[in-house]
Amino acid sequence: MKTIVTAEQIPLIIKRLAYCIAENHPDLANTVFIGLQPRGVYFSNRLVQELNEVYNANVKYGQLDITMYRDDIHRGIHIPKTTKIDFSIEGKNVILIDDVLYTGRTIRAAIDALMDFGRPEKVGLCVLVDRLLTRELPIQPNFVGKTVDSLYSDKVLVHWTETEGKDEIILID
Numbered sequence: 001m002k003t004i005v006t007a008e009q010i011p012l013i014i015k016r017l018a019y020c021i022a023e024n025h026p027d028l029a030n031t032v033f034i035g036l037q038p039r040g041v042y043f044s045n046r047l048v049q050e051l052n053e054v055y056n057a058n059v060k061y062g063q064l065d066i067t068m069y070r071d072d073i074h075r076g077i078h079i080p081k082t083t084k085i086d087f088s089i090e091g092k093n094v095i096l097i098d099d100v101l102y103t104g105r106t107i108r109a110a111i112d113a114l115m116d117f118g119r120p121e122k123v124g125l126c127v128l129v130d131r132l133l134t135r136e137l138p139i140q141p142n143f144v145g146k147t148v149d150s151l152y153s154d155k156v157l158v159h160w161t162e163t164e165g166k167d168e169i170i171l172i173d
């Protein structure tokens with residue numbers, strides 16, 4: 001087990017991501033942000049706080065639960081959380097936000113779930129951790145905090161002060 005991102009590095013990474021997103025999406029009127037429940041929301045809350053600073057405006061921000069759209073729903077191991085999207089995504093650039101990208105199945109489900117709310121112009125993806133060579137679907141992120149080269153059997157844990165008492169990213173091999 002080793003720490004791959006420290007508490008000191010996390011705010012710097014989030015700041016970099018916010019600037020990078022703002023540089024690529026200057027038209028805030030057409031850009032909205034959606035954090036994925038459950039654990040992507042801890043990350044999206046932090047990122048949106050930073051985005052509000054960088055844009056000097058409150059960005060449109062919602063949270064999406066993808067449980068009912070998962071391809072392993074029959075296993076019944078995920079408990080649905082709240083979806084809250086109180087704005088239109090029709091014709092908008094939507095940026096999905098999650099903590100870890102591994103097989104890509106969560107993002108596949110998120111794209112399906114999102115389409116129930118309208119037809120976006122484009123859908124992008126921002127992840128705090130992009131695990132390399134573990135994808136089971138052709139899904140790639142647009143904005144990445146940290147790339148992690150790991151074995152398929154490894155586990156990456158993103159810890160937050162709010163839930164685990166400390167911000168850090170850990171690799172369990």
Ligand SMILES: O=P(O)(O)OC[C@H]1O[C@H](OP(=O)(O)OP(=O)(O)O)[C@H](O)[C@@H]1O
Pocket residue numbers: 036038039040098099100101102103104105106107
């Ligand atoms: O790219 P994927 O393989 O979908 O994995 C990424 C997802 O895994 C974690 O969620 P969670 O622990 O809720 O889901 P999991 O059971 O799929 O690992 C994490 O918060 C991501 O949403």
Ligand SMILES: O=c1cc[nH]c(=O)[nH]1
Pocket residue numbers: 100102154155156157158
């Ligand atoms: O390593 C992984 C894989 C999926 N989800 C995680 O949170 N970590």
